[in-house]
Amino acid sequence: xxxxxxxxxxxxxxxVQEATFYTKELRSLVKDIHDVLVVIAPPxxxxxxxxxxxxxxxxxxxxxxMFWEKQGAxxxxxxxxxVKEAGAEYVIIGHSERRTLFxxxxxxxxxxxxxxxxxxxxxxxxxxxTLEQRDRNETLDVIDRQIKGGLDSLTGDQVAxxxxxxxxxxxxxxxxxxxxAQAGEVHAHIRSRLRQWFGAPAAExxxxxxxxxxxxxxxxxxxxxxxxxxxxxGGARLDVRAFQDIVVKSRPATV
Ligand code: PEP
Numbered sequence: 001x002x003x004x005x006x007x008x009x010x011x012x013x014x015x016v017q018e019a020t021f022y023t024k025e026l027r028s029l030v031k032d033i034h035d036v037l038v039v040i041a042p043p044x045x046x047x048x049x050x051x052x053x054x055x056x057x058x059x060x061x062x063x064x065x066m067f068w069e070k071q072g073a074x075x076x077x078x079x080x081x082x083v084k085e086a087g088a089e090y091v092i093i094g095h096s097e098r099r100t101l102f103x104x105x106x107x108x109x110x111x112x113x114x115x116x117x118x119x120x121x122x123x124x125x126x127x128x129x130t131l132e133q134r135d136r137n138e139t140l141d142v143i144d145r146q147i148k149g150g151l152d153s154l155t156g157d158q159v160a161x162x163x164x165x166x167x168x169x170x171x172x173x174x175x176x177x178x179x180x181a182q183a184g185e186v187h188a189h190i191r192s193r194l195r196q197w198f199g200a201p202a203a204e205x206x207x208x209x210x211x212x213x214x215x216x217x218x219x220x221x222x223x224x225x226x227x228x229x230x231x232x233x234g235g236a237r238l239d240v241r242a243f244q245d246i247v248v249k250s251r252p253a254t255v
Contacts, residue, residue, distance in 0.1 A: 004223060004250045005163060005207050005230035007039035007062060007124060008237030009092060010046075019046035022240055023053035029244040034058060036250050037230070039090055039124075040237070044078055051087020062090035062124065065098060068111035080119030090122045092232075094150060096169045106149025113150060117158055124163040124232065125150050126211070127190075131170035139168075140189050147193055159198040160205035164190060165232040171212025173234055183210045184225035191227045216245035223250050 014022065019042045030038050041062040042050045051061045063086075067077035083091060093116065094109035109125065116123045127146040129139045143166075151159060166186050171178050178186075187208050195203035210222050211232030222228050230250060236242045 001252075002205070002207055002229050003035065003037055004252065005037040005039060005209055006243075006247045006250050007041060007090070007092075007163075007165075007209070007230070007232050008243050009064065009095070009211075009232055009234050010040065010042045010237060011064070011097070011234065012043060013238060014042060014046060016046045016049045019043075020049045020053050023050045023059065025240050026244065027054060027057045027059055029240065030058060030247055033247060033251065035252055036247050038247055041090070041092055044083070044086075047083060047086040047088050060089045061087050062092055063088045063121075064092045064095070066091050066093075066112060066116065066121075068108070068115040070115075080115045080121055084119050084121055088121060090124055090163070091116050092124045092126065092165075094146075095126045096128060096167060096172055100169075106146055106152075109146075109150040110152045113154070113162070117154075117162075122162060124165050124209075126165045126167050126232070128167040128169050128172075128212075134168065134170065139186065143186060143190060144193060147190065147197070151198070154198070156199040156202040159194060159202040163207045163209060164194075165209050165211050166190060167211035167232060173213070175213050177213045177215075177218055178210070180221040180225050180228075183212075183222055183228060187225060187227035214246065216242055216249060219246045219249045 039060045039062050041064050063083040066080050093112045098104040113123045129142040133142050168178050207229040209230040210228050214231040214233050215236045
C-alpha cells in the first residue's frame, strides 16, 4: 500500500527565521503522525535551517528546483549535491511556474530528474495542462508528452521511487479546484501510462499526488480517489495549522 505524501511548496515566501519557526511548530503538530509522508519545500536559503529544525523528526525537506550540472560557471544555479548537502531529500522539478516563467521544458525537466536521482534526491515531477489545453480536449495528450519527455530513459526502479504531482495549471493558486472526478480520471490515466511504459511494479509504487488549490476542506475528497496518493499544497501551506489539518485528513484511517 502506498503511503500518502503531503508536500508544502513555500515558493518565494519566508525568511530563514520565519521558516525555522514554522518548521519547529509543524514538528510538534505532526509528531505523532507516521502514516503520512510530510514534506516541506522552503526557498534554497532556508533548506539548511529547516533541515536542522526537522532533524530526527517525521518531516522531510525538499528543494523547489535545482540545476542538472554538477558544478561550473552557471551563475545563480544550485546543483543537486548542494541541495542534498544542505539537507534536502526531495526536489520539486518542472513546477508550472518554472515552466511558464523560467522557460523550463520536458527536456530540461528530464535532465534535472536524472541529475536528482544520481544525487539520491527524490524528484517530485510536476505535470499538468493549461486551461486552453483542457478546453481543446488535449489534457491526456499533454500528460503523455510530459511523462514521456520528463521521464525519458528512466528505469522502472527509478520511476517506482519518484513522485509525480499532477497539477492542472488552471487550478494552481486560483482557488479553482479540479473536481475529485477530474483529478481521479487523470491520475488513473497517469497510472496506466506508467504501467505501460515502465511496468506494473513501477506503476503500483510511484506516488501520484494532486496539486491545485488544495485546502483542509477539499483534501479528503481528493485523497479518496484510488489513484490520488497525496497533495502538493501551495497557498494553504503558509498557515501551519491549515497544513497540519491537511496532513491529518490524509491519514489512511480518516479517508
Ligand atoms: C502549487 O504551487 O504547487 C500549488 C498547488 O499551489 P496552490 O495550492 O496555491 O494552488
